[in-house]
Amino acid sequence: MQQKPQNLLEMLHFTVKRHPNKKAVLWKEDGRYRSVSYFELWDLIRQFAFALRQMGVQRNTKVAIISENGPHWLISDFAVLSLGAVTVPIYPSLTGKQIRTILQNADAEVAIVQNPETAERVKNWPERIKKVILIEQAVFDHPLVISFRKAMDQGKASPIIDRWGWQTLGRNDLATIVYTSGTTGEPKGVMLSHGNILANVENVQHFVPISHRDTSLSFLPLSHIFERTAGQFVPMSAGGTIAYAESPDTVAQNLLEIRPTLITGVPRLFEKMYAQVMESIEQSSPLKKRLFRWAIKVGEDRLRHINQGSGWPVPLELEKKYLRAKQLVFSKIHEKTGGNLRLMISGGAPLHPDVSRFFFTIGLPVLEGYGMTECSPVIACNPVHYIKPGTVGRPLPGTEVKLTDDGELLVKGPSVMMGYYKQPEETVRTVVNGWLHTGDIAQIDGDGYLRIVDRKKNLIVLSTGKNVAPQPVESALASSRFIQQAVLVGNNRPYVCALIVPDFETLTRHAQKNGWTFKTQEELARLSRQLLQGEIDRLTAEFAPFERPKKFSVLMEPFTLEKGELTPTLKVRTGVAEKKYGEVIDALYSDEKPEEIIPATGKETDPSKAPEGPTVVPLFQPSDQGEASESPKRSIRWKRAVLSRQVVIGILTGILAGIMVHVLF
Structure with missing residues (x-):
């Protein structure tokens, strides 16, 4: 039996020895995919590590990575770690001021930057910064700047030494400082050791089996520990292949090109995929709709048998029907993901149970998990052999959980952080006697599965004394194909209301099919009020009366990351939304009729040009062009x-x- 690695470099080295000639990473360059093997990857890491060492990087030196996903990110990360230095990932989408704040707080001495635009955005680099390494080839005249290629050439010229110091690192050594996304306050630097991350990597694989035969598509930001652990360290440990998407906008195309077996995403991705399937079915002929409904029923019947446990085999006749359903219907959905996808992993926010159940039914299971940066990050996950939609699964092996009297989830285990960087008081408040106070309200069922209700700080306390958890309601609303985003408001108010961002792309097709007359998106939004009200009523029917939005306003522009309204994991910053739309929210609670449509700050756009989201390619070609009255x-x-x-x-x-x-x- 192979011994456990003592650091993240030793973990990778074990894989290099097992699979030296296997493709480690794939990326697109100049219109075609390129790759390097594990043996070649190890040599590239060594070269860059030697270059960093010549720049003065040594044990405990803080090195920031401000870059989009790609092979350079992985090489930089492992090279930094190999020297006993500390990786500080920073989202490239942050403002120059935000980046400088993190660099100063983390005491970073070297920064690895994507492009000149990012370097220009930072402008005045902190005094501690000695070198700025530019990944993209570009002319950039600055005394601190050196190109990634030049650094690699310098490292390549160094003598080949197989052991350059990484073997002296232990599980208790600091590996990275990850700054939290800051949904409820200022970002804090979470210190994670090699052992913290390794414990997560090792224990996740008990629930999510990954092997050297797997290819994963990486598109979530590696600056977030979720993608870095699940999308980088886990595949590298198993000997899998990581393929990098060109950008978040090209994921649909890259899926068809790469044909991965695994993807890691946030709920919005899977909700969008689900909405596209439903929209495509809605546009299809009556016969195809009937066939789809039959296939879904067969899949649900089979799912009920599977959920009874291993002692309840699926009847032969039902399995035959399911295989026909898969061939006639489900295979068309599988083809849109490349045809090889076997598992999808969701994290970062709650996934609506209907969405999870749908994908499991069609043979594309979504393993919903739960975690936080302070836990490296995975705390719990649905095991592949027994998925419970609506839950985030069981705690990982070696992880203990318990609830306080008010329902807050506490966690203890080997993946709990070392503490917050330079914030000992905050660390003491957060980790008490080894128990991490998550700040999340949770429930634990008889099988030990967790259900996250909401953030403790996010609970809406009505003036009537009732408490409302907004996340489940918002998740339910966002599952509608007509709703892109939803925010629940109502703290210290008599009832809850909602801010709704419609999916104008879907609404436009629906309106054209039904003969609605409109010229602008605002006119379309007004025509859609009744439709949206119906969706709200339908999707919140199972909630308590005080949890259902009594009124809503339609927002003409979505919440975005660029405007600081979303966290990097695409969760709406409720405080920012409430501040921006304070007058709108006040009007919803006034006696006067509130403004139903809130115009965008920009110019009115053509309704046929939807504001966001990829174009829907129907799984079944629609047989008609609408039901408008005939001329x-x-x-x-x-x-x-x-x-x-x-x-x-x-x-x-x-x-x-x-x-x-x-x-x-």
Whole structure:
């Protein structure tokens, strides 16, 4: 049996010895994919480590990485760690002021930066910074700046030494300082040791089996510990291949090119995928809708048998039906993800149970997990053999959990942080007798599965004395194909209200299909009020009356990361939203009729040009172009078409298809 690695470099070295010639990473460059093997990757890490050492990087030196995902990120991270230095990941989307604040707080001495634009944004680098390494090849005249390529050349010229110091590192050595996203306050530097991260990597694989045969697509920011642990360290430990998406906007295309077996995402990604499938089905013919409903029913029947446990095998006839459903319907959805996808991992926020159940039904299970930066980050996860939609799974092996009297979740285990950097008082308040106070209200069921209710600080306390957890309601609303974002408000108010950002792309198609007349997005939003109210009523029907939004306003512009309204994991900063739309919220609680549509700060746009989100490519081609009332000319064309040979053949084909479906199913 192989011994446990004592540091993250030894973990990678074990993989290099097992799979030296296997592809370690894939990335797109100049329109085509390039790759390096594990043996080549190890040599690149060594070269860059030697370059960093020549720049004065040594044990406990803080090195910041301010970059998008890519092979440079991984090489830089492992090179820094190999010297006993400390990686400080920083989101490249932050403002120059925010980046400088983190660099100063972390005492960073070297910064690895994506491009000149990012370097320009920082402007006045802190005095402690000795070198700025520019990843992208560009002319940038600055005394601190050196190109990544030049640094690699310097490292390559150094003598080859297999042991350059990483073997002296132990599990208790500091590996990284990760700054929290700051949903409820200023970011804090979380100190994680090699042992913290290794414990997470080792124990996650008890629930999420990953092997050297897997290829994962990386598109969540590596600056967040969720992607760095689940999307970088876990695959590197197992000997898998990491493929980097070109950008978050090209994920759909890259899925088809890479054909991964695993992806790690946030709930919004899976909710968007679910909404696109539902939208595509809505546009399809009655026959295809009927076939889809039949396939889903078969999948749900099979799922009920699976959930009874290993002693309850799926009946043979039902399994045969499921295989037909998979071939006729589900395979078309699988093809949109590349065709090889076997597992999807969701974290960062609650995933709506209906979305989880749907993907499990069609054979694309989503393993929902829960964690926080202070726990490296995974605390609990749904095991692949027994998924419970609506929960975040069981605690990882070696992780203990318990609830306080007010329902707050406490966690103890080997992945709990070393503390907050330069904030001993905050550390003492957060970790008491080894128990991490998560700040999350949770429930634990009879099987030991956790359900996260909401952040303790996020609970809305109504003036009636009732407490409302906004996350479950917001998650339910966001599962609608017509709703892009939803924020619940109402603290110290008599009831809750909602701020709704519609999905204008879906609304536009719905409006055109139903013959609505509109010229602008604002007109479309006003026409959609009744539709949105119906969605709110439907999706919140199972909540208590005081948890359902009594009123809502429609926002014409989405919350974005660039405007500081979202965290890097795409959660809305409620405080920012309440401040920005304070007058709108006040109007919802006034006696006067509130403004129902809140215009965007920018110029009015064409409703056919949706503000965000990828174009929906229908899984089934729609058979009609809408149900609007006919003009006289269209009526004449319709009468002529009735007598055409193509229509007669189409009718006969439809009848035959109906008979086949009836006989087969």
